[in-house]
Every structure is written in C-alpha cells, then in structure tokens.
Amino acid sequence: MTSLRWGVLGAANFALNHMAPAIHAARGAELAALATSNPAKAVPFQAFAPGLKVHDSYDALLADPAIDAVYIPLPNHLHVEWTIKALQAGKHVLCEKPIALSDADFDALIAARDKSGKLAAEAFMIVHHPQFQRARELVQGGAIGALRHVDAVFSYYNDDAGNIRNQANAGGGGLRDIGVYTFGAARFVTGAEPLAVPYANLRLENDVDVFAQVAADFPEFTYAAIVSMRLFNRQQVVFHGEKGLLQMTCPFNAGVFDQASLRLETTAGTVTIERFPAVNHYVQQVENFGNCVESGAKYPCPLEFSRGTQKMMDMVFAAGNK
Structure with a gap:
C-alpha cells in the first residue's frame, strides 16, 4: 500500500x-x-x-x-x-x-x-465508524420494522465570544458546527432525503444560531432534532420503527463523550446492545480516504452526500427565517 x-x-x-x-x-x-x-x-x-x-x-x-x-x-x-x-x-x-x-x-x-x-x-467522520455502518444495516434491513420517526439531539455549552463558532462572519453557529451531524446521521442511516422542513425554531445571539428545534418530513417517517451551543452536553439518535427501537447512545463523539453503543429493542421481547470501545473514527476516516485514493473505490461520504446535508440545512434556515 x-x-x-x-x-x-x-x-x-x-x-x-x-x-x-x-x-x-x-x-x-x-x-x-x-x-x-x-x-x-x-x-x-x-x-x-x-x-x-x-x-x-x-x-x-x-x-x-x-x-x-x-x-x-x-x-x-x-x-x-x-x-x-x-x-x-x-x-x-x-x-x-x-x-x-x-x-x-x-x-x-x-x-x-x-x-x-x-x-x-x-x-464527516461519523460515517466511517462501524456503529453507523451497523445502524444502517439494521434500519434498512428491517430490524425495527417500518421506520416511522427519528429523534436526534446534539448539544454542548460554548458562550466564548472569541470562539469562531460564535462569530457570524466566520460562518459560525450551532447548526453548521454540529447540526450537520444530526441531519447527516438520519440521511446516512436511512438513505432517505427530507421532503420539507415545516418547523424550525432558531434562537440567535449576535446573528449566530445558538439553539435550534427542527421538524422535518421524510418520505416514510418524521424527524425531530435539537441542536444547541448553549445547553449541557448531550447526544443521541433514536430510530423508532413499528416493530422496534434503535438507540445510538454516543453517535457523534465516540470515545470522548462516552463509549459508542447501539441498543436494539424489538417486539420479540429482546434487548441487544452492541458496543464499540476501541474504534477511532478519525483514524478510520483517514484510512478510508487513502484506500479510496489508491483503489478508486467509492468514498463513503462524497461531496454529493455532503451537498444533501447542506440542502437540508438551507431548508432549516429558510423555515427559521419565516
């Protein structure tokens, strides 16, 4: 190699x-x-x-x-x-x-x-983590039946005015910093794209969004998210199906916020927990990038995928500005 x-x-x-x-x-x-x-x-x-x-x-x-x-x-x-x-x-x-x-x-x-x-x-390092590969396999493979709703939350506290995340002229804001994860996670796992964003409650400080509550409609399921730079640390994604529930308890900062794990509960009366204690998704990302450069294989997160997340974010900003 x-x-x-x-x-x-x-x-x-x-x-x-x-x-x-x-x-x-x-x-x-x-x-x-x-x-x-x-x-x-x-x-x-x-x-x-x-x-x-x-x-x-x-x-x-x-x-x-x-x-x-x-x-x-x-x-x-x-x-x-x-x-x-x-x-x-x-x-x-x-x-x-x-x-x-x-x-x-x-x-x-x-x-x-x-x-x-x-x-x-x-x-976009999260798609390189095996917990996301596994979540996609479970959801798209029917492990929770027909998917009907997705909940996502990502928050941390940062009110440092000198930090670029709090500066509008540097492209700051919670949505651009971490909203990409809550939106991209749902799109990657389900393979679906939003049809509409009927609701977006954005709270701004100095022209930067510091809190966002979002509702979106996908073809077969609804979506709700909270993204904030002014709340205590929290992150989770939940895929709610007709026959089961899949929870990602540490989807975004694996190994830092907590240990990455998937919790699958089904109507069969079983609860299965899969843990991923030793994976560094930043290293995985670099290795996947290099492998694709060398082999010409399809990259897991091409620009076209990132464009889809940006389209959803543009929809959220448009809904929040009404």
Whole structure:
C-alpha cells in the first residue's frame, strides 16, 4: 500500500488534538507538513511527528510537490476557497465540516474536483465508524420494522465570544458546527432525503444560531432534532420503527463523550446492545480516504452526500427565517 503524504493547512486546536494524530496513526498515511506563520504553533505537532516540515504559508504548502493530500481545518467561511485552491494545486483534499455554507457552493467544489481528478471530501467522520455502518444495516434491513420517526439531539455549552463558532462572519453557529451531524446521521442511516422542513425554531445571539428545534418530513417517517451551543452536553439518535427501537447512545463523539453503543429493542421481547470501545473514527476516516485514493473505490461520504446535508440545512434556515 502506497503511503499518502499529508499536509495540514493551519495549526488549529482540532487538528492538533484529533486529526493530525489520526493522520500520524493511520495505516497508509504520513503526516508530512504543516502550514503556519507562527513556528511556535508547530512545536506540539512536531512532538509526535518529529520529521514534520513547516511551511510559513498555505500557498507554500500547496506548492510542495512532496505533498499528496491536504487536510483543511480552517474557519468555515474559508473552506470552499482553500479546497478549490488545493485541488487546483493537484492535491487530494479532506476539509472540515461544513465544507460549504450553502447548496450553491457545491457547484464550484464538484467542478473543481472533477476537473482535477482528485478526491475531495468533507471530514464527516461519523460515517466511517462501524456503529453507523451497523445502524444502517439494521434500519434498512428491517430490524425495527417500518421506520416511522427519528429523534436526534446534539448539544454542548460554548458562550466564548472569541470562539469562531460564535462569530457570524466566520460562518459560525450551532447548526453548521454540529447540526450537520444530526441531519447527516438520519440521511446516512436511512438513505432517505427530507421532503420539507415545516418547523424550525432558531434562537440567535449576535446573528449566530445558538439553539435550534427542527421538524422535518421524510418520505416514510418524521424527524425531530435539537441542536444547541448553549445547553449541557448531550447526544443521541433514536430510530423508532413499528416493530422496534434503535438507540445510538454516543453517535457523534465516540470515545470522548462516552463509549459508542447501539441498543436494539424489538417486539420479540429482546434487548441487544452492541458496543464499540476501541474504534477511532478519525483514524478510520483517514484510512478510508487513502484506500479510496489508491483503489478508486467509492468514498463513503462524497461531496454529493455532503451537498444533501447542506440542502437540508438551507431548508432549516429558510423555515427559521419565516
């Protein structure tokens, strides 16, 4: 297996704490370069990747012929611009979510990907976790009978005005930060797309959504979600069928919020619990990305899938602005 040489654009805390170590640990991947204008920010990266090359600008890293793929953890409003620049530089691209801020942004992203012939994708790590593969198998395989309702919740508390998640001009807000997970989880597991969003209660602070209560209609089931940056930590997704109930008790921050597990209860009077204690979905994501680059296999979360989540988010914003 050929090792993919990765570069990281920016010394973001999330890159330092999660994705850079995942790239370093993944099979078939090498954490080779980092772009930052502040050499001090490179030091903690070099602590676990001593051979890391440091570039003083994003453009310099993109010009490095030794780099095969780029991971982009920049603020949300910069994702489209730098994803396209990286593709034009001949790099494969894994960009943090949300990769775009509107459905229309995907036209340029997909065109740049297709023209380059490179793999470009949103870093939507949850679909790489085996709990989501298993949940999809159970729901679509009829383990809970006909699916009639999905509940999703994701919340944490962050009122730091200096944090980009609380800054409108950086594309902040709870929906763009974590709503992508509550929407994308339902779409991935069920394979269905929303028909309408009849209700969205959005609470804004400084033009950034800090609480959202959403109702959506899918072809065969209803959907309800709560997403907030101003509530105590909570996350769960529940798939409610005519003959059973499937609960994902730690769907989004597996191994951090709690241990990933699935709880299946059916009319047969059985309760089955499956646990996934040892999986790092960031490492899985990097390895899947590399495998798809090498083999040409279909990536689990292509831009077209991410576009579907963005379409749903656009529907939510439209409903909330009525």
